[in-house]
Structure formats: C-alpha cells, structure tokens
Amino acid sequence: MLPALVRKLVLGGCALAIAASAVAMDPRYRDADGDLVADLPADPKQWVDPATLVFAYTPVEDPAVYAKVWEDFLKHMERVTGKRVQFFPVQSNAAQIEAMRAGRLHVAGFNTGSNPLAVNCAGFVPFAMMASMDDRYGYEMEIITAPDSGIQRVEDIRGKKMAFTSETSNSGYKAPSALLREQFGMEAGRDYEPVFSGKHDNSILGVANRDYPAAAIANSVKLRMEARGVVTPAQTRVIYRSQTFPTTGYGHAHNLKPELAAKIREAFFSYDWTGSALAREFNAAEPPQEKFMPITFKEHWAVVRDIDSAMGVSYACK
Structure with a gap:
C-alpha cells in the first residue's frame, strides 16, 4: 500500500x-x-x-x-x-x-x-x-543497467545515455527526471543524454541487449517479461528503486x-x-x-x- x-x-x-x-x-x-x-x-x-x-x-x-x-x-x-x-x-x-x-x-x-x-x-x-x-497494489520505478555496464550507482549515469519511455509516463520519465534533478543534481542534456524508447519493454530489452547504458522503468513490466522468459533477471541490475506508485x-x-x-x-x-x-x-x-x-x-x-x-x-x- x-x-x-x-x-x-x-x-x-x-x-x-x-x-x-x-x-x-x-x-x-x-x-x-x-x-x-x-x-x-x-x-x-x-x-x-x-x-x-x-x-x-x-x-x-x-x-x-x-x-x-x-x-x-x-x-x-x-x-x-x-x-x-x-x-x-x-x-x-x-x-x-x-x-x-x-x-x-x-x-x-x-x-x-x-x-x-x-x-x-x-x-x-x-x-x-x-x-x-x-x-x-502498485509498482516501483527502477533505474536499471546491465551487470557489466560499469554503472554501479546513479551518479555513474553522468555523461552517458539514459533511456526513458515517453514524456507522459510516470515511472518511465517524470519520476526519474525529478529524482535525477532534485537528489543527484543531474539535468537532461547537460549531465546525461535522454533518449526515448516509446515503451517500458523497449527500455528493458534495450538495457538487456546493451543498447542503453541505463533506463528508468516500471518494475511490474519487468517482472511480467521475466515471467514470460522475454528477459532473465541476470540480464539487468537495479541501481535505484522508488517507493510505491499506483x-x-x-x-x-x-x-x-x-x-x-x-x-x-x-x-x-x-x-x-x-x-x-x-x-x-x-x-x-x-x-x-x-x-x-x-x-x-x-x-x-x-x-x-x-x-x-x-x-x-x-x-x-x-
């Protein structure tokens, strides 16, 4: 809750x-x-x-x-x-x-x-x-990366590409953008390059396939993809998890x-x-x-x- x-x-x-x-x-x-x-x-x-x-x-x-x-x-x-x-x-x-x-x-x-x-x-x-x-009910926004990406913490995204889903998405854009700006002092375009995948599954697959160094996603989507065998838990690593959203x-x-x-x-x-x-x-x-x-x-x-x-x-x- x-x-x-x-x-x-x-x-x-x-x-x-x-x-x-x-x-x-x-x-x-x-x-x-x-x-x-x-x-x-x-x-x-x-x-x-x-x-x-x-x-x-x-x-x-x-x-x-x-x-x-x-x-x-x-x-x-x-x-x-x-x-x-x-x-x-x-x-x-x-x-x-x-x-x-x-x-x-x-x-x-x-x-x-x-x-x-x-x-x-x-x-x-x-x-x-x-x-x-x-x-x-609910889900969490996660910032994920590949295990071998060299990104160990959120600050390591600086200077790299960061995948979002779309500008209307809460966990795919708005919440992580606010987080990066307010907690980590990182602005899009200045400290990292924002790219938009269109959908959460695209961002998750993009990280798993090394297309994106990091991505902000809804973990509920990732869990369903793992349950269907589309990706495995070993292909991604969580470096940030938010509190629960509806x-x-x-x-x-x-x-x-x-x-x-x-x-x-x-x-x-x-x-x-x-x-x-x-x-x-x-x-x-x-x-x-x-x-x-x-x-x-x-x-x-x-x-x-x-x-x-x-x-x-x-x-x-x-």
Whole structure:
C-alpha cells in the first residue's frame, strides 16, 4: 500500500517539497462535485450508448499479446453489459488519450503517468485498479543497467545515455527526471543524454541487449517479461528503486449512459480471475495482481499529481 498521501513526494528517502497540485480540466468538462474527474453531462441528449464498446489497454507492450490476455475478460464484459466489446490496440499514450477525447474509446486502462492527462483532457473516469486479494497494489520505478555496464550507482549515469519511455509516463520519465534533478543534481542534456524508447519493454530489452547504458522503468513490466522468459533477471541490475506508485487505472468515458457505466463497473468487480489469462499474466507481479479493487482519482493519484507539479507538467489540452 502507498504511505499516507502528504503534500510532498518521497522518492527512496528523498523528500521533494512541492506546491499543491494544479487542476486544469478542459472547458468541455465540468467537475461540480469536486472529485477531480468530469461529471456526467446534465443533458441526457449528450449521453452515449454505443452498440459496440471499444476497450484499450495501456500501450506498454506488444498489443497482440494483450489482445489474447484480455479476451476472456472482454467476453465477460459483453455478457454483463449486453454489448459487443472490441479490443483496440493503441501504439502510444497520446493516441489512446486522443481516441477517448474524440469519442472513439469508451473503456480503457491508462498507465499511471497518463491518467491525469486522460482525466483532464479526455473525460476519463478511473474507478478500478489491479490489486492482490488483500488489497496490496502498485509498482516501483527502477533505474536499471546491465551487470557489466560499469554503472554501479546513479551518479555513474553522468555523461552517458539514459533511456526513458515517453514524456507522459510516470515511472518511465517524470519520476526519474525529478529524482535525477532534485537528489543527484543531474539535468537532461547537460549531465546525461535522454533518449526515448516509446515503451517500458523497449527500455528493458534495450538495457538487456546493451543498447542503453541505463533506463528508468516500471518494475511490474519487468517482472511480467521475466515471467514470460522475454528477459532473465541476470540480464539487468537495479541501481535505484522508488517507493510505491499506483498502477494502471481502469475506467470509462464520462459521458456514457449511467446504466451502461454501472454495468461496466459491475463487469470489472464481478470478474472471476481463477484460471484466466489475466491471472496468468498479472499474478507474476509483486504484489500479485489478482482482482480489481475500487479506487478514486482524487485519492490514489495524489502522489502522481504531486510529481507532475514538481516537474512543472501542464494538463493543458492541445
């Protein structure tokens, strides 16, 4: 579980004093109840009740692999909602956010770092997160290197390339950038060369194959890749591990018909993971991910919004 959410960010013992998180929801949305997510439109004519629900999982790894992983769950959602459900393979966080903003995406799992952008720019309403049976959840940001890279500590990255995933990623960019600047006095472009791999698995494979001297990644992705035999634990070495962050947030578009939105929530919380492809893929995490637990964006993403404040991230929609 995360520690108490206070107005400072703690990364591996380094406290970063920051200002209160700013909220900049797009003018097309309203938040009258102060829960920091878009309200259902007051006019029922603006409610959406599509014949086919489109679902997208965060683009951290090969979409073809995850289409099979999610297949049984999406069939369950079809039974609960009475709708056809289509898996939509997205190639980037930006494409996923734009799809929901444009009304082409109805249900999604957005990664940790892109959740605030999806909420503020696309009307995303997160309500669930994977967790263990005893409600433990989350992952850590790790900075990894190859065992024979010559990098023994974070300071040794100075003068070398540092791989990030994308600028919207919490563990793949925002948290490690804040850490390198605040705790180690290292600025991108001056003290190290930032490169972007696009996805966590690309960064992990890049370190394992000696393409990158070091990389910032989500250790949950690395554990799943190790469980599938894509990489071995011996191919990477951890030189920094953060405290725990929330993992992928699952939710729906704000303007779905209320009865449909309720059925979508029911599908998540009534799904039996026993023997499922989801269980085979996500039980390998630590803590194991064995169910969907209820969450709120206001509470569970406070630490992520604090990192964004520390980094000067804007939620302005382009």
